Amino acid sequence: DIQVTQSPSSVSASVGDTVTITCRASQSITSYLNWYQQTPGKAPKLLISAASNLQRGVPSRFSGSGSETDFTLTISNLQPEDFATYYCQQGYSTPPLAFGGGTRVEIK
Amino acid sequence: QVQLQESGPGLVQPSETLSLTCTVSGGSIRLYYWSWIRQPPGKGLEWIASIYYTGSTNYNPSLKSRVTISLDTSRSQFSLKLSSVTAADTAVYYCARGVYDSSGYVVDPWGQGTPISVSS
Numbered sequence: 214d215i216q217v218t219q220s221p222s223s224v225s226a227s228v229g230d231t232v233t234i235t236c237r238a239s240q241s242i243t244s245y246l247n248w249y250q251q252t253p254g255k256a257p258k259l260l261i262s263a264a265s266n267l268q269r270g271v272p273s274r275f276s277g278s279g280s281e282t283d284f285t286l287t288i289s290n291l292q293p294e295d296f297a298t299y300y301c302q303q304g305y306s307t308p309p310l311a312f313g314g315g316t317r318v319e320i321k
Numbered sequence: 322q323v324q325l326q327e328s329g330p331g332l333v334q335p336s337e338t339l340s341l342t343c344t345v346s347g348g349s350i351r352l353y354y355w356s357w358i359r360q361p362p363g364k365g366l367e368w369i370a371s372i373y374y375t376g377s378t379n380y381n382p383s384l385k386s387r388v389t390i391s392l393d394t395s396r397s398q399f400s401l402k403l404s405s406v407t408a409a410d411t412a413v414y415y416c417a418r419g420v421y422d423s424s425g426y427v428v429d430p431w432g433q434g435t436p437i438s439v440s441s
Contacts, residue, residue, distance in 0.1 A: 312365060
């Protein structure tokens with residue numbers, strides 16, 4: 214089974230900052246890595262698919278990159294509504310449906 | 322667009338069976354995977370089970386002995402049964418749609434989640 218590991222588990226940042234979250238797969242998943250955003254009390258929402266494809270309506274300050282085993286989610290010019298928990302998920306081989314442990318972006 | 326809505330009891334007694342239903346509206350059951358995913362308080366996401374529209378099922382090995390997922394295409398619903406529940410099964414339970422496309426396997430959309438507490 215392919216596992217995905219996120220880091221850091223939490224990050225403190227201020228409005229306007231740039232935040233980078235990484236996700237590492239236990240083996241190559243080509244570009245099949247998805248990112249989800251979960252705000253408190255809400256369900257996760259698909260943010261980016263296939264490593265870099267922004268979903269409709271997602272602000273351009275969000276970007277994703279990477280391939281094979283190493284992936285990055287970058288949030289530029291952090292806004293108040295971006296303070297949330299972010300999860301990666303490998304879409305290369307299921308089952309199992311594997312999510313990273315999550316990265317909580319907190320207000321500094 | 323497609324919307325998913327979970328329904329469940331809220332509170333379950335230890336050792337009993339938890340039953341959840343997800344109703345799909347605004348779209349077809351066909352050609353998609355339908356999953357249950359849970360999130361214990363303050364923790365991450367844990368996949369429980371998935372069912373393809375054909376009825377083919379997959380389970381998380383750690384829960385497989387206690388879980389049954391089923392599909393009722395005529396009612397656009399799928400369900401989860403989790404037996405012999407304990408406090409460790411306390412979580413928000415989400416239903417979600419999955420699809421393999423050019424982006425690989427993507428989970429979208431999700432239901433709003435239903436909180437389940439296991440307590441006497």
